[in-house]
Amino acid sequence: MKLKTKTYLSVLAAFAVTGAQASSSLSFTSWGGSYQEAQEKTAVKPFGIANKVDIKTDAYNGGIAQVRAQVQTKNVTWDIVDMQLSDVIRACDEGLLEKINPDIDLAKDKSGKPAKSDYLPGAINNCMAGNISWSTILVFNKDKFKGSQPKTVADFFDLKKFPGKRALRKSPEGALEWALIADGVPPAQVYKTLSTQAGVERAFKKLDTVKSSIVWWEAGAQPPQLLADGEVTMASAYNARIYTAIMNDKKPFEFLWDGQLKNIEGYVIVKGSKNVAAAKAFIKEATKPQALADLATSTAYGPLRKSAVSLVDPKVGKYLPTAPEHQKGSLDVDPLFWADNADALNQKFAVWLGRK
Amino acid sequence: MTNSTYTETLTSAEAKVLKRNLRKSERFGLYKALLLILPLFVFLMFTFILPIGSLLFKSVTDDVIPTEWPALTQSLAAWDPAKKQLPDSQTYSNLVVDLQKSIEDDGNSRVATRLNFQQSGMRSLIMKTMRHLDGMDLKDAKQSLIDADERWGQIGTWTIIKFSSQRLTFDYFLNAFDYTRDEFGNVVHNAPADSLYQDVFIRTIVVSLTVAVLCVLIAYPVASFLAALPSKFSNPLMILVLLPFWTSFLVRTTSWIVMLQTNGPINQFLLELGLILKPLELIYNRFSVLVSMTHILLPYSILSLYSVMKGISPVYVKAARSLGAGPIKAFFNAYFPQTLPGVVAAGILSFILAIGYYITPALVGGADDQLASYYIANHVNTTLNWGLASALSVLLLGGVMVLYIVFVRMTGGKGMKLG
Numbered sequence: 001m002k003l004k005t006k007t008y009l010s011v012l013a014a015f016a017v018t019g020a021q022a023s024s025s026l027s028f029t030s031w032g033g034s035y036q037e038a039q040e041k042t043a044v045k046p047f048g049i050a051n052k053v054d055i056k057t058d059a060y061n062g063g064i065a066q067v068r069a070q071v072q073t074k075n076v077t078w079d080i081v082d083m084q085l086s087d088v089i090r091a092c093d094e095g096l097l098e099k100i101n102p103d104i105d106l107a108k109d110k111s112g113k114p115a116k117s118d119y120l121p122g123a124i125n126n127c128m129a130g131n132i133s134w135s136t137i138l139v140f141n142k143d144k145f146k147g148s149q150p151k152t153v154a155d156f157f158d159l160k161k162f163p164g165k166r167a168l169r170k171s172p173e174g175a176l177e178w179a180l181i182a183d184g185v186p187p188a189q190v191y192k193t194l195s196t197q198a199g200v201e202r203a204f205k206k207l208d209t210v211k212s213s214i215v216w217w218e219a220g221a222q223p224p225q226l227l228a229d230g231e232v233t234m235a236s237a238y239n240a241r242i243y244t245a246i247m248n249d250k251k252p253f254e255f256l257w258d259g260q261l262k263n264i265e266g267y268v269i270v271k272g273s274k275n276v277a278a279a280k281a282f283i284k285e286a287t288k289p290q291a292l293a294d295l296a297t298s299t300a301y302g303p304l305r306k307s308a309v310s311l312v313d314p315k316v317g318k319y320l321p322t323a324p325e326h327q328k329g330s331l332d333v334d335p336l337f338w339a340d341n342a343d344a345l346n347q348k349f350a351v352w353l354g355r356k
Numbered sequence: 357m358t359n360s361t362y363t364e365t366l367t368s369a370e371a372k373v374l375k376r377n378l379r380k381s382e383r384f385g386l387y388k389a390l391l392l393i394l395p396l397f398v399f400l401m402f403t404f405i406l407p408i409g410s411l412l413f414k415s416v417t418d419d420v421i422p423t424e425w426p427a428l429t430q431s432l433a434a435w436d437p438a439k440k441q442l443p444d445s446q447t448y449s450n451l452v453v454d455l456q457k458s459i460e461d462d463g464n465s466r467v468a469t470r471l472n473f474q475q476s477g478m479r480s481l482i483m484k485t486m487r488h489l490d491g492m493d494l495k496d497a498k499q500s501l502i503d504a505d506e507r508w509g510q511i512g513t514w515t516i517i518k519f520s521s522q523r524l525t526f527d528y529f530l531n532a533f534d535y536t537r538d539e540f541g542n543v544v545h546n547a548p549a550d551s552l553y554q555d556v557f558i559r560t561i562v563v564s565l566t567v568a569v570l571c572v573l574i575a576y577p578v579a580s581f582l583a584a585l586p587s588k589f590s591n592p593l594m595i596l597v598l599l600p601f602w603t604s605f606l607v608r609t610t611s612w613i614v615m616l617q618t619n620g621p622i623n624q625f626l627l628e629l630g631l632i633l634k635p636l637e638l639i640y641n642r643f644s645v646l647v648s649m650t651h652i653l654l655p656y657s658i659l660s661l662y663s664v665m666k667g668i669s670p671v672y673v674k675a676a677r678s679l680g681a682g683p684i685k686a687f688f689n690a691y692f693p694q695t696l697p698g699v700v701a702a703g704i705l706s707f708i709l710a711i712g713y714y715i716t717p718a719l720v721g722g723a724d725d726q727l728a729s730y731y732i733a734n735h736v737n738t739t740l741n742w743g744l745a746s747a748l749s750v751l752l753l754g755g756v757m758v759l760y761i762v763f764v765r766m767t768g769g770k771g772m773k774l775g
Contacts, residue, residue: 095462344476351552353723
């Protein structure tokens, strides 16, 4: 009996507290896992406490299907979403996102430079405020190559010199770019080459040479696992996953910075959100140089604002995809190319996969 | 039955009253039963039939372009690409009018996404044309558009728009069968490098059938053994069947990954025994897909076979034996025919469940082991080509229904027995 009364009271108290605190509410959706945890620690919780906003969090797996469903059914439950640039472009084109004006909605840097000039090129547009740059990158298990170690993308495709299975993401994005780089196409020419029929064929031909040794992965947690289990000796992976494996789990993995494919990630607001003003205030706060640097420090993703780079913990600095020493041979994923060609290349890729 | 025996001994007047009362009470019972299932019916209607129905409808209806570009849709309806001539200048100016009108609500982008499903590059063509709209002269629309991008001077571009702007369309089904339209609107087979779905459907059926057969073959002796045991022994053993049944199939799939991997327990064990010299490739191929899918679907087969076998009296086999039949003959002539409904039920159940699987093949299968539902999920979540996803679903659903009907026919309409 006593227990029951206590429960009732605490439930009542909880209502009272949330009622008092939630002067407004906001929802924040990101990719889950350690990345979202870092975002909640560095941006979401501080903002919620400072502004007395009750922020609900949700996780998703990328893509614009859910946002589109919410906007089309006029039942918008997400306000802020962490989205990758290629999805942002499609969603923005389809009118699924609120517009963001960098001059008004984003904070200036310390020296008073407007956000527009503080951001790396392509990291903001009229629907998105960029936060970090992540990369899909080739990595290998040091223990498996005692002699010479792989250094270039071409080494990834060289089964004789560096034997063992490879793991690649089951997607044409990445596989085709690396195949061309390994075949001698300079990174700057990759998308131009892929725009032609002959270029696509060349890429698939190069992939044919390693096809029987590839294990295809789909979830970001798989490649570190496959490397650790000895299932493969080299893999493509998301940089932060490998960073965590090296730093926290002390795995003998090493990055092949050559041919790293950089992607841009940013905050967007779903069209028709009931809390646009609060969402904008959040984005302004969360994209301040210090906030981005904090996020980078705890995730090893590169901050997209130039003024944030010096604020990142130097121990993490050399692992960032945006670090100057890793830019040689790196490639920015071209979202416009993929917006145009993803449908056709996905189909070709699926057919190629199914062929013996 | 009881009713008619009574009427014989009763007078007709009494019988009438009795009959009426009986009907009344039966009707009351019927209403009560209906009322009881009403919530379920409403629930199914709103959570199952309506949403799935509307999604399936997307395979034949497509109103993006008719809604966003009404004028162009109308003028293109009258144009025939087979005549191998570009549309008239009115069509060109209608395009400019529609493009200008739809800038406001991002309608052009929706059209661009839709057209890009049909041919890559259409998206950027529309986006690029939008940027050239300022100050475009309607009278000279044709030349201005062709100046903006030469593709507006090609018949193929217009053919794609024409066939994508049909409100009622079967083109998604063409795509789902690996067919497409050429420059002049004729239906042609995809090039081999773009032909996917015929192989996918064949693969789906082959894998599902194999899994169903394996399930029945393995489940039969197990179920028969369980059914023959006294319940004192069979109940604890039944738990062993039910325990994996209650475990999430994701957990079971993951445990197969652990078991089968190159350095996993099975390979280690075989290496240890010296039976093999280097690890076998047990995972990321058809073998691992069949093993894990069979394991996951096995409880369904065992349970449906068990329920039938439990109802078979042992006296028939005993009678056959005492009349001189050998154990094999007794099994095939006296026992097996009685279990047939269970065999059919187990087979169909595992086949239908297998045909919809995609997580298991995605996790343990190789590149050429993905089933149809994998591509459906991919089109729903990633490419957002819901029309094609819906057409593929209709084919899958239709295929299952046809197979089911054929099966029921083959077994004389009473072949299936679920418990």
